[in-house]
Amino acid sequence: MPNVVFVVPFAMDASLRFVRAAAALPNVRLAVVTQEPPERFPDDLRAALAGHATVDDAMQSDQIVAAVRQLLGALGGRVDRMIGILEPLQVPLAEARVALGLPGASVDVALNFRDKARMKTLLRQHGLPCAKHCLAARAEDALAFAERVGFPLVVKPPAGAGARNTFRVNSRAELDDALRTMPPRPEKPVLFEEFIQGEEYSFDTVTLGGRHVFHSISRYAPAPLDVLQNPWIQWAVYLPRSIDDPKFGAILDAGPRALDVLGMHVGLTHMEWFRRPDGSIAISEVAARPPGAQFTTLLSYAHDYDFYQGWARLMIHEQFTPPRRKYSAGAAYVRAQGNGARIVGVRGLAEIQRELGELVVESKLPREGQAPTGTYEGEGYIVVRHPETRVVEEALRRIVETIRVDLG
Ligand SMILES: Nc1ncnc2c1ncn2[C@@H]1O[C@H](COP(=O)(O)OP(=O)(O)O)[C@@H](O)[C@H]1O
Ligand SMILES: [Mg+2]
Structure with missing residues (x-):
C-alpha cells in the first residue's frame, strides 16, 4: 500500500477536490502537510487521512521535510510519494523530494516550468515558437529590449500567477511608468515580452x-x-x-x-x-x-x-x-x-x-x-x-x- 504525502498549504475548495480524490483511492494511505489546523478540513476528509502535520510556511522545503519526518509514524515508517498541485509549490516540493529520496520531477525540471524566462530561453533554443523576451535586471535592459522589438510589450514577474502584476505596455511613456512601479533590479528582475496579438x-x-x-x-x-x-x-x-x-x-x-x-x-x-x-x-x-x-x-x-x-x-x-x-x-x-x-x-x-x-x-x-x-x-x-x-x-x-x- 503506497504511503503518500499531499502538500496542501491552504484548505481551499479547489485544492481539497484533489486531496479528496487521492484519499479516496483504494489501498492508499494519505497524510497532509498544510498551514491549516485540522478543523479547517471537512470531517469526512479528515477521517480519511492517516496524518496531518502543520507548518508555518509550506513553500519552504526544509519545513516540508521536517513535517514528513513527523508523519512517518502515521505512515507505517515509510513515504513513497509526495504530491501537490499549487504552482509556487513545485520547486520546494522537488527540493523536499530530493532531501527525502522520493521519486518525482527534479529541481531543474521544476525550475524549467516555474521560471518563465528560463522556459522561453529553452523553448527558443529548441526552435519552438514563443514571444521574444528579456529578463531585465535594470531599467536599461528593458529600454534596449523595447528599442529592439517595439511596442506593445507585456511586463510581468518571472514566476507570477493569475496574471497578477502583469501589464500591457503600449508606449515609451507607459514603459517609463512600469519601470517606476516595478523597477527591475539584479536581485529582483522583471520579465518583458513582445506582445503577441491573437x-x-x-x-x-x-x-x-x-x-x-x-x-x-x-x-x-x-x-x-x-x-x-x-x-x-x-x-x-x-x-x-x-x-x-x-x-x-x-x-x-x-x-x-x-x-x-x-x-x-x-x-x-x-x-x-x-x-x-x-x-x-x-x-x-x-x-x-x-x-x-x-x-x-x-x-x-x-x-x-x-x-x-x-x-x-x-x-x-x-x-x-x-x-x-x-x-x-x-x-x-x-x-x-x-x-x-x-x-x-x-x-x-x-x-x-x-x-x-x-x-x-x-x-x-x-x-x-x-x-x-x-x-x-x-x-x-x-x-x-x-x-x-x-x-x-x-x-x-x-x-x-x-x-x-x-x-x-
Ligand atoms: N507575451 C504576451 N503577449 C500577449 N499577452 C500576454 C503575453 N504574456 C502574457 N499575456 C497575457 O497575460 C496573461 C497572464 O500572463 P501569464 O504569462 O500567463 O502569467 P500567469 O502565470 O500569471 O498566468 C496571459 O494569460 C495573457 O492573456
Ligand atoms: Mg498564465
Missing part, C-alpha cells in the same frame, strides 16, 4: 513515463489580460468538442515537443498559447501541475471521466487510461461590478436558469456580503456542457451578457 488557448496534457498520452485544447474568451484590464468583462473558457482541426495542427506538433524540452515525465500539464491571425502560434507558458480555474472540472465533464481521481492515480500509481471526449464543456466566470466593497446582489439568475438550466452541470454563485477577489476568475462560475460546441459557446455568451453581480 487568440489565447490552453493545451492540457497527461504525461506518463515521458510519453504524452492525452491532450485537450480550450479556448479563452477573451484573454485573461483583457479581462483584468476591463472590469466589465466576465471571462469564459470552453473546450471544443472536437480538437481534430487543421487550425490546431501547429500546437499538436509543438506542444508535446515543448514538454520534452522542459523535461516533463509524469503528470498533468497546463500550457497556454496564442494563435495569431495568420495561423502561426506562440507558446506562452507551461505549468507542470493540473490546471486551475475549474479546468480540471471542465476536462471531467467533457470526457465523462473524473480527472481529479485520474490525476491522483497517475501521480500515485503511475496509471492512466486516456478517456474519449464526448462533449463540449465551458465555464462562465461571473464577476462583481460597480462601486462598493461588498456584493449586494446577483441579477439574471432566474432568466439563465429558465433558458439554459438543462445545460448547467455545476455552479458556484457569489454570496451577498462577499468581497470581490479582483481576479479574472471573478466571484463564481457556471459550468455548461453539450455535445455541440456551438451550443456551449452560445450559452456562455448568454450567461456573461445576462448575469450581473452588483457591488454596493
Whole structure:
C-alpha cells in the first residue's frame, strides 16, 4: 500500500477536490502537510487521512521535510510519494523530494516550468515558437529590449500567477511608468515580452513515463489580460468538442515537443498559447501541475471521466487510461461590478436558469456580503456542457451578457 504525502498549504475548495480524490483511492494511505489546523478540513476528509502535520510556511522545503519526518509514524515508517498541485509549490516540493529520496520531477525540471524566462530561453533554443523576451535586471535592459522589438510589450514577474502584476505596455511613456512601479533590479528582475496579438488557448496534457498520452485544447474568451484590464468583462473558457482541426495542427506538433524540452515525465500539464491571425502560434507558458480555474472540472465533464481521481492515480500509481471526449464543456466566470466593497446582489439568475438550466452541470454563485477577489476568475462560475460546441459557446455568451453581480 503506497504511503503518500499531499502538500496542501491552504484548505481551499479547489485544492481539497484533489486531496479528496487521492484519499479516496483504494489501498492508499494519505497524510497532509498544510498551514491549516485540522478543523479547517471537512470531517469526512479528515477521517480519511492517516496524518496531518502543520507548518508555518509550506513553500519552504526544509519545513516540508521536517513535517514528513513527523508523519512517518502515521505512515507505517515509510513515504513513497509526495504530491501537490499549487504552482509556487513545485520547486520546494522537488527540493523536499530530493532531501527525502522520493521519486518525482527534479529541481531543474521544476525550475524549467516555474521560471518563465528560463522556459522561453529553452523553448527558443529548441526552435519552438514563443514571444521574444528579456529578463531585465535594470531599467536599461528593458529600454534596449523595447528599442529592439517595439511596442506593445507585456511586463510581468518571472514566476507570477493569475496574471497578477502583469501589464500591457503600449508606449515609451507607459514603459517609463512600469519601470517606476516595478523597477527591475539584479536581485529582483522583471520579465518583458513582445506582445503577441491573437487568440489565447490552453493545451492540457497527461504525461506518463515521458510519453504524452492525452491532450485537450480550450479556448479563452477573451484573454485573461483583457479581462483584468476591463472590469466589465466576465471571462469564459470552453473546450471544443472536437480538437481534430487543421487550425490546431501547429500546437499538436509543438506542444508535446515543448514538454520534452522542459523535461516533463509524469503528470498533468497546463500550457497556454496564442494563435495569431495568420495561423502561426506562440507558446506562452507551461505549468507542470493540473490546471486551475475549474479546468480540471471542465476536462471531467467533457470526457465523462473524473480527472481529479485520474490525476491522483497517475501521480500515485503511475496509471492512466486516456478517456474519449464526448462533449463540449465551458465555464462562465461571473464577476462583481460597480462601486462598493461588498456584493449586494446577483441579477439574471432566474432568466439563465429558465433558458439554459438543462445545460448547467455545476455552479458556484457569489454570496451577498462577499468581497470581490479582483481576479479574472471573478466571484463564481457556471459550468455548461453539450455535445455541440456551438451550443456551449452560445450559452456562455448568454450567461456573461445576462448575469450581473452588483457591488454596493
Ligand atoms: N507575451 C504576451 N503577449 C500577449 N499577452 C500576454 C503575453 N504574456 C502574457 N499575456 C497575457 O497575460 C496573461 C497572464 O500572463 P501569464 O504569462 O500567463 O502569467 P500567469 O502565470 O500569471 O498566468 C496571459 O494569460 C495573457 O492573456
Ligand atoms: Mg498564465
